[in-house]
Amino acid sequence: MNYEKMYSTIDTHVAGEAFRIVIQSPIRLGGDDIQAKQDELKNNFSNEKNLLLNEPRGHRGMHGCVVTPSRVADFSLLFFNHQDVSNFKYEGLLATVTALVETGNLNRAANDLYKVETVKGIYTLKALVENQEVTSVSIESESCSEIEANLDYTLVRVDDDRNYLLYTLPDSIPSIELEHLAKLNRWGLERTTELMNENIDYVGIVVVESVSSSPGKIRSVTFERDGYILRSSGVDSTFAILTALGQKENSESEIENHSIFGSSLTAKRIAGDEHRFSLETEAFITGSHEFIFDQDDPLKEGFLLA
Template structure:
């Protein structure tokens, strides 16, 4: 085997969502994190294909490039990316990165347990608690969320009503009571067909919206179950930080949940994210998330110049 290029990465999952963390990407010149983010899809196109595409990756894999921070207050800086290019902020990625840096010794543990990660969306404070050299608890706050519109319907469609909520992106929250299937792996085919129909309707409106199906039958115990569909009809593997915040905001705005009631969101395969209301300013809500990440592997990925699948492929 000939090795043309090699990249070392740490794989981490956060509530089932996979992140691949890279520290040794090729050097390029940049004077700010924003400039690196802007250049990234073009300059690192080959790296994205090599590390995220199959046969080394898969359609739901997220990437994180860790670099030295520009801000004096930050402990590290991160550029988030996926198959489509860079992403301004991924809360799950923050959890993955702080866990990987601390558990591999690339970042020294602080007595305060308080750290800061620089992103193009700003410096994100995060609390990470370690026990026996392992990160056992991570807490962070999201940006304020608010309901944009309720009881929205598609024109000339039998699909159910939804609420629009602005969180890290715009979410459309649908009630599970309007569909004849459950949020479970056994009903995966029905869930995907439903998501395709919803995304088709939103494509007609020419707006970028992320659909979330919400099951609140166990809300009296502070538990909900959701499934989130991306625009490419790919099901998000975790409950999702943004989706959880959007659902929490929608429930609070409808007085279906007490403001002092923490919320636990379960995914289609029962991974969980916990959130509690931190701050309310008029119609905006801000939440604190509590979760944990797990390192699943440390690998060196290589490119053989004779490999006919050097650019990889994606099956969705």
């Protein structure tokens, strides 16, 4: 066994979305510039990234995070993901702060505030700890805005950076429930296929259902660019829905966004700023692992199931 090829990770999830956090590995990224390190990670280490993301070690829903030192924050966080997946996810920040604090890889801050450096900027998170367990972690968005509304969808830009297309649940699908997953999946694949050849810049497609009996409660499903269904209701998606609702009369200042798998995220409008939101949730550690990259393994890079 060659321990120089060992990767130590902490596996986590936020509302069902899985993150594999690399805390020790042979991956060496030079310099202090966060963008240069992210570019180096993106353009190299394909075997190593596939090892961690694909079956039989990972799966299509797995996201990768690499923790590195930072001179301007408590640590810096780099993302690596499957093709057509955003290279930044709020959930990764929430999961990593939780994992590092709970495992002792990050000293607890006296004020419970932690700064994380990313290619999108430096974010401040608040993590509340009880009995060495992070009971909640919260973050605030950057500016979000509605860009376009037409008969088909509403285009919302989250953090002045990532575009989401919001659709109302079509009449052909009774509700966003697991029993209608096959219909939802077909609908999402049809939309992503239609958009593939159109010149529209977007990160995800969100289909939304309001729950008439519960004001402020939303059900949604987010499809990534390859048609894959996000496993959670999505932080970005929740911010995007709240942004779109803000354009309507008597709009909600808080929504509870439920996924098809039963998890939920709650976002609130920040007082005095109609374009920014806050979200508080809990992340969970599901395991710690050590992976070995073996050049002789016929499945050393794994595979994806259709």
